[in-house]
Amino acid sequence: MNALARHRRLTAIWSSNPGWKGWFSTVNHNDLGLMFLVTAFFYFLIGGVLAMLIRAQLATPRSAFAGPEIYGQLFTMHGVIMMFLFAIPAIEGLAIYLLPKMLGTRDMAYPRLTAYGYWCYFFGGAMLLVSLLFGIAPDSGWFMYPPLTGRIYSPGINTDFWLIGITFVEISAICAAVELTVSILRYRAPGMSLGRMPIFAWYILVVALMILTGFPPLILGSILLELERAFGMPFFQVELGGDSLLWQHLFWLFGHPEVYIIFLPAAGVISTILPVMSSTTLLGYRWVVAATVALAILSFGLWVHHMFTTGIPHMGLAFFSAASTLVAVPTAVQVFAWIGTMWKGTPRLLLPMLYILGFFVTFVIGGLTGVMVAVVPFDWQVHDTAFVTAHLHYVLFGGFVFPLLAGLYYWLPLATGRKRYFRLGQVAFALIFVGFHVTFLAMHWVGLMGQRRRISTYGPEDGWTAINLISSIGGFVLAFGLVIVLLEVVLNVIVRHRSLRNPWRSGTLEWATTMPAPAYNFASLPQVNSREPLWDDPNLPTRIARGEFYLGDPANGQRETLIVDIATGTPQQHVVYPNNTRLPICMAAVTGIFFLSILLKVFWLAPFAMVGVATLAMRWAWTLGSKKDLGDQPIGRGVLVPNIAEVDRPPGWWGSAFLLVANATLFGSLLFGYAFLWTIAPGWPPPFFVTPSALVLITAIIGMAAAVAGIGHAVSSNRRGAKPVAGLLIALAGIAALGVSLLAFLTMAPSPTSHAYGATLWVLGSYGLVHVLVAALMLVFLLLRQQAGYMSSQRRAELAVAPLWIGYLCVTTALILFCAYLPGMVA
Amino acid sequence: MAAVVSGCAGPLSTLDPGGPATRTIANLWWVMLLGAMAIFALVVALLALAFRSGRAPRTQVASERVWIVGLGLAFPAAVLLSLLAYGLWAGERLLPREAADVARVHAQAERWSWTFSYDDAPGRTTTDILHIPASRPVDVAITTTDVIHSFWVPRLAGKLDAIPGHVNVLRLEADVAGTYAGLSAEYSGPGYDRHSFTVIAHTPDSWRAFLEVDE
CATH class of the missing domain: 1.10.287 (Helix Hairpins)
Known part of the structure; x- marks a missing residue:
């Protein structure tokens, strides 16, 4: 088979369905990555228009352009859209589009999950967009502090759009984080050890783990606030034992890591492009990886610096101030590693390099003002003023948008296969750079002069008129520059001016594909021996296309790829992906019905939607696996590896493990909230604490023992070749006992609306019950699969996932009961 | 300079x-x-x-x-x-440390006004105008009856939040007698723009006079 025939054959196997209808059933990362990016840039435009409306309002004193009510929606939605509907999805899109190519593989770990994540983002974003169009958008600031967002002061639906829409969109972030983690760890080209990974993969790995541990506190906070608004469970109402500060802790536990979740992928773009622009390798690869990890860990220790003015005890302030200033050290390591890289090589002033220089100037200023606001006394003055608005735009526009534009111009040829014809990028850069600094440098000053954030107008006597006008003019110049970027991208897609392969003479694998990148990425999966495989062997693209490496024979007509060992990159498992399907979009739509039923307070519909999601999820898992033993699969070059149906740790196990990391963080945040209310909230202790019940505890212990023993027995008897049915039934009985125990616990708990204590116990118990349902569904599913003949002593992967979830259920139930009974035992 | x-x-x-x-x-x-x-x-x-x-x-x-x-x-x-x-x-x-000559006042925020009361003049309250003695440290005990606000007199001290159920104490001091502008600096809804107050710092004589006025 020659290269062209192989290309045609692989394209037929991997392509999405033709025409626009193909978008709804595609599961290919090439399509979905671009769909994420295009949608994210659409929201960038909307958020940009809102920014222009804000600047128009503030351009003159006593402006009557927008009243305070409308203005509240403008600044809230500007923040919400830029953070949740632009920045995070743009990162997901970039990573999903690029990583399989950089890692030398054919797709992400879970192609259908990529699609499900995209459609959750699409529908969730659409909800927020609708609220904006109808003038009922969230209007209490992007960080939504209660009690202002409680139902007394925000009785309208505006706040619910935020809580429900954003939680819906977060599903896509969690999905993307799980599969990015598993993809980077396990789906790479043979021979690509951890130390040979492109630096961008390291950054995204760290970011994905941060999303898994950073987003759950926000999801929990949103659930609690919505429970308070919809059902009167008083988590944040001080009169009933709640505390509004709990929201601030949960929000910033997410909110500060979020800044680094946005910055680090952009730093990954710089670390990838800058060495290529300087014709050299990155200085201090290992140092940069270490700095990234350090930054990720530190970023979880400084959320309180957003709360310096809330009356935190003095020692706490000193600790968080120290952590907040020291986080600048790993950032400095990266900045100087980049400048050192330029000194090591010969930097060329190509267009992406211009945007990188724009990044340096802007981001360094943002970092320096960041250190300033980390110093507590200074923060007391500038907190909630325009100074902080200016600082955060220097960090986010400088640290994210400039690198993203560098990346756009750098990777555009890969996506379109065209090179730029009109030289608009340089003009755009000049307008963006000048416009940005005019807008935001001025805002530092007006903030020091006392202009607060979020005011809709000011008087001429305040003395801010000239600065605000200058700032607004700068803003419009900036917007004009961004429009030119958009125009150039559109022209690039329209004008057929073919680019050479690997136009920047880069060393990483994404440039080894044909251009534009084909649906299957690589005709054969290359053997990698260094960090820059294309520099080792300039002939590599041809050899890949000729099928000289792994999985070069598309004879069986399946979407195949390899799983490798985490550390060494040795091929270990053979993967067959599912084909195009509308299952993800259907499941996202039914998930959307669930969220809509809560939003519109049609609560009877919610259980039906949940049953719908569960049914589709079972259907989803049902299509995997095999009814007959497959044996070891030949993957080319004389290597045999088992199929993922016949291993102990299939992809589903890895995905579950990382999903449980996120889940455990959510649970941990709930326990944190409980401890916070118990110790800090003014309205404690409640009228009474529940006392431990022997019935609840004994049933729980019997349930746990039966569940663990049952699933263990099922796994071991299946391995021996016996039927696992008895073990599965014992486990199911154990799960049922756990359910009874938790239900009995809830009947003895105080009312969820009378005090935050009762409300917390109800959330804890319900959390346990949800997991009881999940575990029970898994066991029923396994019984059905066993009946249908999907299990054998060889095909043991079917039984890999349930033990994880059952173990998790047992540990959390034990913790729930212990923590629930603890105050009663102490008192 | x-x-x-x-x-x-x-x-x-x-x-x-x-x-x-x-x-x-x-x-x-x-x-x-x-x-x-x-x-x-x-x-x-x-x-x-x-x-x-x-x-x-x-x-x-x-x-x-x-x-x-x-x-x-x-x-x-x-x-x-x-x-x-x-x-x-x-x-x-900047900490509110114990000292002999500290004056104590209370600031209570609501949408969209401030009510001030004075330890040295029990029962006395003022709305949107805070009276303090000049050249003496003043501790302001800050709280709120509804949503979160923030007490800020940019020329006299940094800001400190008014949080439901909590009381935060801010130390401020004016060098000379005079009038100083104050703001609420946490977004609180549509009336936020005009949620402001005035601080009047008194000379020792006029402070005594203020305290002794019987309403």
Whole structure:
């Protein structure tokens, strides 16, 4: 088979369905990555228009352009859209589009999950967009502090759009984080050890783990606030034992890591492009990886610096101030590693390099003002003023948008296969750079002069008129520059001016594909021996296309790829992906019905939607696996590896493990909230604490023992070749006992609306019950699969996932009961 | 310098300090601004120098030592630790410590007004005007009856939040008698723009007169 025939054959196997209808059933990362990016840039435009409306309002004193009510929606939605509907999805899109190519593989770990994540983002974003169009958008600031967002002061639906829409969109972030983690760890080209990974993969790995541990506190906070608004469970109402500060802790536990979740992928773009622009390798690869990890860990220790003015005890302030200033050290390591890289090589002033220089100037200023606001006394003055608005735009526009534009111009040829014809990028850069600094440098000053954030107008006597006008003019110049970027991208897609392969003479694998990148990425999966495989062997693209490496024979007509060992990159498992399907979009739509039923307070519909999601999820898992033993699969070059149906740790196990990391963080945040209310909230202790019940505890212990023993027995008897049915039934009985125990616990708990204590116990118990349902569904599913003949002593992967979830259920139930009974035992 | 400082004047300017607390913070700002400008100039110079041609090639190990260990780790660690020490020292001076001549007042926020009461004049309340003695430390006990607000008199002290169920104490002091503008600095809904108040700092005589007025 020659290269062209192989290309045609692989394209037929991997392509999405033709025409626009193909978008709804595609599961290919090439399509979905671009769909994420295009949608994210659409929201960038909307958020940009809102920014222009804000600047128009503030351009003159006593402006009557927008009243305070409308203005509240403008600044809230500007923040919400830029953070949740632009920045995070743009990162997901970039990573999903690029990583399989950089890692030398054919797709992400879970192609259908990529699609499900995209459609959750699409529908969730659409909800927020609708609220904006109808003038009922969230209007209490992007960080939504209660009690202002409680139902007394925000009785309208505006706040619910935020809580429900954003939680819906977060599903896509969690999905993307799980599969990015598993993809980077396990789906790479043979021979690509951890130390040979492109630096961008390291950054995204760290970011994905941060999303898994950073987003759950926000999801929990949103659930609690919505429970308070919809059902009167008083988590944040001080009169009933709640505390509004709990929201601030949960929000910033997410909110500060979020800044680094946005910055680090952009730093990954710089670390990838800058060495290529300087014709050299990155200085201090290992140092940069270490700095990234350090930054990720530190970023979880400084959320309180957003709360310096809330009356935190003095020692706490000193600790968080120290952590907040020291986080600048790993950032400095990266900045100087980049400048050192330029000194090591010969930097060329190509267009992406211009945007990188724009990044340096802007981001360094943002970092320096960041250190300033980390110093507590200074923060007391500038907190909630325009100074902080200016600082955060220097960090986010400088640290994210400039690198993203560098990346756009750098990777555009890969996506379109065209090179730029009109030289608009340089003009755009000049307008963006000048416009940005005019807008935001001025805002530092007006903030020091006392202009607060979020005011809709000011008087001429305040003395801010000239600065605000200058700032607004700068803003419009900036917007004009961004429009030119958009125009150039559109022209690039329209004008057929073919680019050479690997136009920047880069060393990483994404440039080894044909251009534009084909649906299957690589005709054969290359053997990698260094960090820059294309520099080792300039002939590599041809050899890949000729099928000289792994999985070069598309004879069986399946979407195949390899799983490798985490550390060494040795091929270990053979993967067959599912084909195009509308299952993800259907499941996202039914998930959307669930969220809509809560939003519109049609609560009877919610259980039906949940049953719908569960049914589709079972259907989803049902299509995997095999009814007959497959044996070891030949993957080319004389290597045999088992199929993922016949291993102990299939992809589903890895995905579950990382999903449980996120889940455990959510649970941990709930326990944190409980401890916070118990110790800090003014309205404690409640009228009474529940006392431990022997019935609840004994049933729980019997349930746990039966569940663990049952699933263990099922796994071991299946391995021996016996039927696992008895073990599965014992486990199911154990799960049922756990359910009874938790239900009995809830009947003895105080009312969820009378005090935050009762409300917390109800959330804890319900959390346990949800997991009881999940575990029970898994066991029923396994019984059905066993009946249908999907299990054998060889095909043991079917039984890999349930033990994880059952173990998790047992540990959390034990913790729930212990923590629930603890105050009663102490008192 | 005089021109710069006069450009900083204004009823709400943090750089036109009217008391010891804001003077400490304004000095902190000027020191940090100068330091930041020096560091920024260094970074831009290093970037510009990267484009000059004919540099002597360095070994990888030597480069890592200079760029990463020297400039990336040691340099920011030294700068940040000294700044942190300065910041902590400045913060200590702002604390509401026990002292003999401290006047105590209470500030209670609601949408969109402030009610002030006075330990030295029990039962006396004022709305949107806070009276304090000048040249004496004043502790303001801040709370709210509805949503979160923030008490801020930019020329006299940093801001501190008013949080339901909590009372936060802020120390402020005015050097001279006079009128100072105050703001609520946490978004509280549509009336936020005009949620402001005035602080009147009295001379000892007029303070005594204020306390003795019988309403």
